[in-house]
Each structure stands twice: as structure tokens, then as C-alpha cells.
Amino acid sequence: MRSCNAALALAAAFGWAGAELPAPAPRLVWSGAEVTLLGGPSRDGRHFSYVDPATGNLAIRELASGHGRIVTQKPAGSREFAYFSAISTDSRRVAYAWFNEEGYYDLRVVDLDGSNPRVLYRNEEAGFIQPCAWTPDSRSILTLLFRADNISQIALVPAGGGPPKVLRSLNWVYPKRMDISPDGRYIVYDSFAGESSGDRTLYLLSADGASEKKLISAPGNHLFPLWTAGGKRVLYVSDRSGRMDAWELEIENGEPRGAPKLLRRDLGRILPMGITAAGDLYYGLRSGSVDVFVTTLSDPTRAARRVTLRFPGRNSMPDWSRDGKAIAYLSRRGSENFGQESRAIVIRKLDSEEERELLPKLAHLERVRWSPGGDALLVSGSDNKSRGGLYLVNPETAAVRPLVNEAAASFRGFEGVWSSDGLHVLYLYHEQELRSRLVNGGSESALYRGPRLHGLAVSPDGKWLALGAGGKSIALIPAAGGEARFLPFDGLTELEWGRDLIAGRGTELWRIPLDGAVPVKLAAPGNRQAGFSLRPDGDSIILTAGNAKSEVWMVALK
Helix, strand or coil: CCCHHHHHHHHHHHCCCCCCCCCCCCEEEEECCCCCCCCCECCCCCEEEEECCCCCCEEEEECCCCCEEECCCCCCCCCCEEEEEEECCCCCEEEEEEECCCCCEEEEEEECCCCCCEEEECCCCCCEEEEEEECCCCCEEEEEEECCCCCEEEEEEECCCCCCEEEEEECCCCCCCEEECCCCCEEEEEEEEECCEEEEEEEEEECCCCCEEECCCCCCCEEEEEECCCCCEEEEEECCCCCCEEEEEEEECCEEEEEEEEEECCCCEEEEEEECCCCEEEEEEEECCEEEEEEECCCCCCCCEECCCCCCCEEEEEEECCCCCEEEEEEEECCCCCCCCEEEEEEEECCCCCEEEECCCCCEEEEEEECCCCCCEEEEEECCCCCEEEEEECCCCCCEEEEEEECCCCCCCCEEEECCCCCEEEEEECCCEEEEEECCCCCEEEEEECCCCEEEEECCCCCEEEEEECCCEEEEEECCCCCCEEEECCCCCEEEECCCEEEEECCEEEEECCCCCCCEEECCCCCEEEEEEECCCCCEEEEEEECCEEEEEEEECC
8 A cells, every 4th residue: 555645645636635625545456466447446435346367257356355256257268357447336247248159259247246148249340349438327338339440330239139229420539438427418528629639628418419519629639427316417537738637628508608717737547437426436547667778598597687768668569679779669659547558669779879760550459479581570550440359560761561360369469489480471460379470462372270379489490380389388380281280388478489499487487398307487677578589690589577557546535
């Protein structure tokens, strides 16, 4: 738990500490590795929905006791998982998105004790679904439907079953937050302010979909609106000052009343998550930092030095060029705290102070890898039409060329690596099939099939492929074709191949002998994060380390 001084500082930052009678200070509700910011509080303030990171199941946390319980049952060995969720207004049920066995999302509902599970809406054409709020009578769920044709829809889905009622269809953009007023008359959401601007602003939509108006015309991104408990104000955050600030706007009979009121500036990476009937705001807060360090496998903790120059504390997922002279890594931009971070690619030449930033036109960047010749970058992620996959990015111009993508893929894209000659890209298709795709020409072939494939690496001579298979072993596959052989290794999270095959297991690093001998644990920073790369010609390793974390806080609104 943070100190009283820290809590008072947060209270002052929010501007809810009055000069005469101090308002209650923000209170840390939940911290730790299991915190996920994909749910929110119940209206009665007793429960909080979230995704259990260990299993991918939907879970409910009792706020008073801090006890969490899993309320869904993910099939063993499946790639299914829960995602966004919202607890009903009567605090009895929870609606949630579920990535199903067919590779798209269902809208499901279950009682808070895990009983009475039900699929409310399943349609392959609605590849992504996000439940946002319930109507005051708990009979319908305000839901975002993102169709395979890249049209997003604001809809009300009956909680008892039946077709959704579409209120508003948008282009490929989609709201990051929607909420319905306590009287059920209006929906507030954020979306692009106009076709010529990348800024977002707030809109007010009547609950029957008949009328809509823009609430804020000021420049900047105005995001994550929530109705206050009395239904007279909308709380939101904005970056119009260059940082994330808290604002509120009074609403009367569907019309904004007066100008927005600034509550406080510079709140960091804050995500408003829900307001209870008692007027308590629950919000997520991301803090800490991660960065990229170069060190050696023989002594990784003592020899480590930071290699990034600008934007310290925001960098991750490095990759070493084949000649060992440059690195590419991802660098977070902005302070927005919601799902897909805004990221840039940074290229650093290690023998100079030169550092270049690339801003490819992609919605999300998950991982970047140099081509063998250094003339292209392979990027896992998704485009601005919500298609996940693999993309080729020019390291000089940031121009993007899709290599393979599809609407059914995760926004993180596919895990992929270059072949040793740079003519092919090897990638894992939905974690079930290893494929090889010709970079110029697009033809591809399947090399290996199996459950839970992840962690793909190619030997320096190009003769062997290694990947995690089934969660309990590493498969070694001849690149020219042939039977796989298996090396036992439980808990694999990453694989890289330099002079040796090195595996990541959480924060740990292990050397994997190819003859089947017992893996050797290497010294590694205790705060190592995902993402490392091996210098092709030596003992050096470049890795991500830091202490970034997510927390849930609560503050009583005046």
C-alpha cells in the first residue's frame, strides 16, 4: 500500500481535495501481477470483473475481502479466452466478450457466482465484441460490434436473448468507451472528431438512435466518458494540454450546459473504469517504466547498460540487426491507458548517437524484426481496419506493405521470423500451424501442425526451426522438411537463437542444449520483461527490463 502522502498527492492531483473540508483521498483497491484493466466495478460497489491472466477465464473480485473467483471454464488446451466485461446494473450478472474456438468473439453472460452461463450473440461477421454498460433495468447490454467488413456498430443486445438493436453504424473507427445515462435516455461515447483529424471527441446519442450531437469541439483527444451517479455530468479525460487531464461536462435534457470544467491536470496513464451508485469512481492506473538494455549472457546483471536515448522508460521488444550494428525496438507514445498502446519504431545505431523514429501507418505494433539484409522490418500487429497479421515496414520511409493479414486475427498479429536467406517469412497461424510464406509472390506452405504453438526461432545456419509445442516441450524441425524431435521444457514464453538456443520462462533465461541434456538456467535481471534478442556473432544480449504495473484505484466524487 502506498504511503498516506502519496495518496494525498493523488487527491490533490484530481482536484477533489477541497480547501475547507478535505475530500476522501484516492484509495488503492488492487495491485499485483494479476491485475487486468478489462472490466469494472459493480453498481453496488461490491464486486469487480476482470480477466484472470493465468487462465484467460473471466473472474470476479470481491472488493471488501480481496478474494477473486473464476466464473468461466476455459476448455483444456484451447486458445479461447475472456476479454472485456461489464457487470449488470442490478449487480447480479456480468456480460463479457469471449474469443471462441472458431476464432472470433461471442457476447456471453453469466451470473456472478458462475451459474447460468449463456451465449447471447454469436455471429462470425461480428469479429470483435465489447460489452460496455447495461441499461438501468438490466434488460439490455450496450455493446460495440465490430464487423468483418470494418464497420463498427453501437447496439443494444437483449440480456434475455434476441437480435441486437443497432443504434449507430460508424466507419472502421470504433469508440474506446461508451456509457448509458442512469435514466436510460442517452448514450455518451468517444469517436473521431472528423474525417480530416485524428483527434477524438465526445458524442451524445439518444437511446433510440434517432438523434446525435457532438459535445466538445475543442482540439485534442477527449476520451473514456462515464456518466456520474446522478446522471447530470459526464466525466472524461483529455490530452488537449499535452498530458492526460480530468474534465467534466454538465448535461441537461440532452444538451451540454456551460463549458467543460477542468478537474486537474497531468494524471498519467489513467483509465476511468466505472462509477458506482454511491458516486465512487474506479479507475486503472499504469505506472513504472520499462526500457531496453544491452548486456552479456555470461554476466547479464552486472554488465547491463541502457541503450535508448530519447523517451526513457517507454521502450520494449528489441531486435538486433544481422550485422550486429543496429537495433530496432518499440517505443510507447502518449499517456493513453487503454488496450492497444500507441507505439513507434525506433532504430538505433550502436556506434553513434543516431536514433531514428518511424511511425508506420498501423494501429498496433507488437514486435519488430530485422530482415537478414537490413532492408526491411517484419512487424507483428494490426492495421487501421482491425486486421491482424504481419507487415513489412521500410526502415527508411516507414512505408507499410501487408504480408499476411485477416480480420479474424488478434490485434497483436501473428508471431513471425525471417528465414536465414530473407526470401521467406515463417509464422505461426493462430498458434496451430507453422507456415512459410514467400516474401515476393505470396505463396505459402504448411510446415508443421500442433496445439499451442508459440516462441518461434531459426538457427543461424537456417537448417533448424525451434518452437514451443503443447506447453511442455520445444520442437526442433528440419527447415528442409522431416520429422520433429522434442526437447522437454515447461513454461516457455520466448525463444531466440544466437550461438545457442535461449528460452525465456517469465523473467528467467535458459540455455537449451540441442542434444536433449538438462537446460541450464542463466543469470537474468529479476525484472526482465518480454522481448529479448541475441547478437548473431557473440555473447551479447539485448533485453527489456523494468517494473511497469497496473493498479486499480477508487476515489469518491463530490
